[in-house]
Amino acid sequence: MNHRVLLLLVALVGGGCLSQSRAQSAGRPGNLRFTPGASNEFSFDTGMLRGKLRADGRSTGLSSVVHIASGTRLDRSMGLCGHYRVFSANHRYGTAAWDWASQATLTPDGAVEVRWTQAADRPFELRALYRWAARDALEVDTIVQAKIDLPQFESFLASYFAEGFTNASAYVRQSPGTEGKPGFMRAEPSSGTWLAFPRDDQAVSIIEDGRWKFEPNPVDWVIMPRLAGPLGLRRCPGNGVTCVLMSSPRDCFALMTPFEAEPHYSMYLSLFGRDLKAGEVAKARVRLVIGQKLFPEGVIQLFQRYLQTAKQGP
Numbered sequence: 001m002n003h004r005v006l007l008l009l010v011a012l013v014g015g016g017c018l019s020q021s022r023a024q025s026a027g028r029p030g031n032l033r034f035t036p037g038a039s040n041e042f043s044f045d046t047g048m049l050r051g052k053l054r055a056d057g058r059s060t061g062l063s064s065v066v067h068i069a070s071g072t073r074l075d076r077s078m079g080l081c082g083h084y085r086v087f088s089a090n091h092r093y094g095t096a097a098w099d100w101a102s103q104a105t106l107t108p109d110g111a112v113e114v115r116w117t118q119a120a121d122r123p124f125e126l127r128a129l130y131r132w133a134a135r136d137a138l139e140v141d142t143i144v145q146a147k148i149d150l151p152q153f154e155s156f157l158a159s160y161f162a163e164g165f166t167n168a169s170a171y172v173r174q175s176p177g178t179e180g181k182p183g184f185m186r187a188e189p190s191s192g193t194w195l196a197f198p199r200d201d202q203a204v205s206i207i208e209d210g211r212w213k214f215e216p217n218p219v220d221w222v223i224m225p226r227l228a229g230p231l232g233l234r235r236c237p238g239n240g241v242t243c244v245l246m247s248s249p250r251d252c253f254a255l256m257t258p259f260e261a262e263p264h265y266s267m268y269l270s271l272f273g274r275d276l277k278a279g280e281v282a283k284a285r286v287r288l289v290i291g292q293k294l295f296p297e298g299v300i301q302l303f304q305r306y307l308q309t310a311k312q313g314p
Contacts, residue, residue, distance in 0.1 A: 032132040033110025046135040059098040077160035085156035090210040093122045123147040138288045146276040161265045164236040168260035170197040171231035182228035189259040192222035203253040231303045240293035248310045251284035
């Protein structure tokens with residue numbers, strides 16, 4: 001592809017992502033704000049995407065999400081960017097964060113803050129901040145305050161896509177067909193059912209410390225090649241609509257997914273993966289970008305720009 005054409009394509013499909021600085025505390029445009037509804041739920045219509053956050057007041061992420069231009073439904077099951085498992089070393093806290101009671105409030109700039117308070121069986125306070133960085137880009141901050149020492153703490157962020165999103169890939173250090181260079185690797189059935197793409201050896205040790213052996217629904221992850229960066233995508237081959245999940249290596253230690261056509265149609269990001277001391281507050285950030293006919297080269301450039309933004313951000 002011609003280099004100038006590629007740069008133009010990236011500017012068009014990712015231009016919204018670059019407008020983040022225009023939507024700061026001075027006030028976001030109306031289409032970059034959540035709107036409160038009944039039962040502690042919220043709605044959104046960015047002009048490119050519409051749907052709900054916390055449908056019926058439940059501690060789930062985005063649901064009923066539609067890519068407006070194509071009319072494509074994006075989510076299913078428990079939605080997009082919902083907080084699922086929470087762990088520390090060889091320990092799981094309950095079944096899922098979406099089962100815990102929570103409260104959500106609209107912030108002055110149109111974001112939504114969700115709060116799970118400390119409880120007898122979870123010695124931490126968890127918060128999540130959902131905000132629109134652009135019409136095609138959602139940012140989710142996960143903030144934890146440890147009440148006791150929490151070794152190798154993890155918040156597992158889950159996204160469940162509609163059945164048409166049958167193509168899944170992770171950005172690895174040595175991609176097949178690239179002569180050992182970084183690139184996307186398909187989550188193919190030949191690799192196994194549940195695939196874990198770790199950041200490094202430390203990430204592997206966390207994944208395998210026993211935290212995934214507890215009932216209900218234990219998982220035996222197949223360790224895959226190392227990530228070039230926490231970047232994964234789910235694509236609907238019928239119309240090219242693509243959902244891209246990204247974070248920074250500092251905030252995310254693994255990307256997980258079943259093989260691409262497995263009926264969960266899901267993708268997960270393992271956040272934090274480090275020791276927290278009692279009283280410590282830590283934050284991890286994730287971005288979800290949705291577009292149509294996003295080519296791999298353009299997605300990687302969007303990710304590289306995101307990493308630069310993440311270095312400069314709060």
